[in-house]
Amino acid sequence: MRIEVFRTAEDVAAAVAELLITEVQRDPAIVLGLPTGRTPVLSYERLVAKRHRVSFRQVRTFNLDEFVGLGADHPGSYRRFMERHLFAHVDVLPAHIGFLDGAAADTQAECERYERAIAGAGGIGLQLLGIGNNGHIGFNEPAPELAARTHRVVLLPETRRANAADFGGDPDQVPREALSMGMATILHARRIVLLATGAGKAACVQRMAEGSLTTMLPASFLQVHPNVDVLLDEPAAARLGRR
Ligand code: GLP
Numbered sequence: 001m002r003i004e005v006f007r008t009a010e011d012v013a014a015a016v017a018e019l020l021i022t023e024v025q026r027d028p029a030i031v032l033g034l035p036t037g038r039t040p041v042l043s044y045e046r047l048v049a050k051r052h053r054v055s056f057r058q059v060r061t062f063n064l065d066e067f068v069g070l071g072a073d074h075p076g077s078y079r080r081f082m083e084r085h086l087f088a089h090v091d092v093l094p095a096h097i098g099f100l101d102g103a104a105a106d107t108q109a110e111c112e113r114y115e116r117a118i119a120g121a122g123g124i125g126l127q128l129l130g131i132g133n134n135g136h137i138g139f140n141e142p143a144p145e146l147a148a149r150t151h152r153v154v155l156l157p158e159t160r161r162a163n164a165a166d167f168g169g170d171p172d173q174v175p176r177e178a179l180s181m182g183m184a185t186i187l188h189a190r191r192i193v194l195l196a197t198g199a200g201k202a203a204c205v206q207r208m209a210e211g212s213l214t215t216m217l218p219a220s221f222l223q224v225h226p227n228v229d230v231l232l233d234e235p236a237a238a239r240l241g242r243r
Pocket of ligand 1: 035036037038039040064065129130131132133136137138139159162163
């Protein structure tokens, strides 16, 4: 794991935007795995501000996860989130946007379709990740076992609380389940870039980078991937190196 610490969250976002521009310039048909959450919002903002420098016309994207029961048009859906923060502002083609359909009648079939679509695109070249306060990545929640592939998951109460902002601030309005890429889906990306900002992430960042591998902190499995960059602001890095 290569860890890079920046002074502020804005500095992290600027670095992420540059990194994405460089990667897309190097491989205009790159397959990007994309996260939602508050953390990447600034990075998407910076990227949109620099959109004249790069074209997304050949880029393909696959988002990590979606809430069960929410269609693409639901204001709380991750699909709408991505539209608001990135897709509406760059020249990515709608047909190149891969997303889990939370409203699918057969969620098992939907998860299998998603795995096939990712494989059909040649796999994920660059996976951007956030990290949940409890160490989840995508919606792979801490548990005695982790699913390898895209699957349906029951969200933990802390995760529903963390996602309440897009549901009128009420955790009870956040769907109880989600569809998420699995750990192997994520770990098969050729390159992974994880972002974490703010003091609230310091403890899980420390365990992710310096702790044992444990299914109770899914992000700890990133330690086995050969090509992971972790971009942190100072508050998120505060606990590193002082076990
Ligand atoms: C959600 C998403 C994750 C994200 C996490 C952290 O649970 N499914 O992909 O990393 O939130 O969100 P935030 O960046 O808002 O702390």
